[in-house]
Amino acid sequence: MRIGILGTGVVGKTLGTKLVKLGHDVRMGSRTAGGESAKAWAKAAGGKSSEGTFADAAAHGEMVFNCTSGMVSLDALKAAGAKNLDGKILVDVANPLDFSRGMPPTLSVCNTDSLGEQIQRAFPAARVVKALNTVTAAAMVEPSIIPGAHDIFVCGNDADAKARVISLLTTEFGWKEVVDLGDITGARSQEMILPLWLRLFMKFQSPNVNLHVAR
């Protein structure tokens, strides 16, 4: 599958590298084409990897991952261009973490709205699926680095888009339990896990922590 990755941070690189290894044709996008970080990634990833602008990456992908910082995601997606996102599955991995008040960060939007919803409203023809925002990058693509049963949450308005993301998560990334939280308003609950996640990260001094739904 042709995949676009928006963002050249740890999340974008980790997802991109895994997807290349799985045989996908992955283009990483950043604000300007030819940046050192994206070029170095494409060289190291090998396979079908390339880099370009946000718009290049979005145009390339049948599925597009938003791996930008949550505070700039809407701007990055505007740079990617609505026409390059129309009809695409847009996997929103970002968290609207605001570090301006110091550590731990707070959320710049929560409770009555979410970044996932903001993105869906701003790009109504994109098929937004919120996913993977509740675990550290390495665990996104290799959940077994965290021992025992633990789950990943997804939500979104488009059932087919969600089914395709769930399929990728289970058959390609190895997630055993995907919990579908319903429509995109479920992004509020997924993003509001972050304060707990950050607290657990600080307590256990490890990012390899996740939640399991017992019932």
Added chain:
Amino acid sequence: MRIGILGTGVVGKTLGTKLVKLGHDVRMGSRTAGGESAKAWAKAAGGKSSEGTFADAAAHGEMVFNCTSGMVSLDALKAAGAKNLDGKILVDVANPLDFSRGMPPTLSVCNTDSLGEQIQRAFPAARVVKALNTVTAAAMVEPSIIPGAHDIFVCGNDADAKARVISLLTTEFGWKEVVDLGDITGARSQEMILPLWLRLFMKFQSPNVNLHVAR
């Protein structure tokens, strides 16, 4: 132990009844003494059960449970009286759920503050421990009704108060895993679980759902 329960709803009654069964001397408080709900509870609970005003219950307890609705907790605690709470362990079980926007409820405070912190600030001499707010009432006192491993979160500024609450949770209520999230600012993360909990409740059509921390 002498225990005060503030609030005569399902949470107050469930905690009160369990604590009476465990042999504790429990007084349930409500806005006015002699209310039908509290009287009926005291009669049914038997043992060392009694009822009175919020102030009566708080004065009675060495440990006091705030089981009022989160939106009215500060008022209820003011009625209980700061002098009746000074030095006491105040277990805050409440969630600041605002139903005025319809279902699902939103939080009236979150992200940069929490009900637990508001209570600690308003009653600085009380030893506030946030606990049990993330599970349904029946599971609070009998965690085994939810299958498998699952955890309860606590936080608070007073280490001794927290240790006594953790002891009650483990040795008397049967919790196998208590996750200490640190000082009272951890209440933000505990209360911000509620949107996820409500979503899971709606999805699975059962309140018997809880989280386990995998690491």
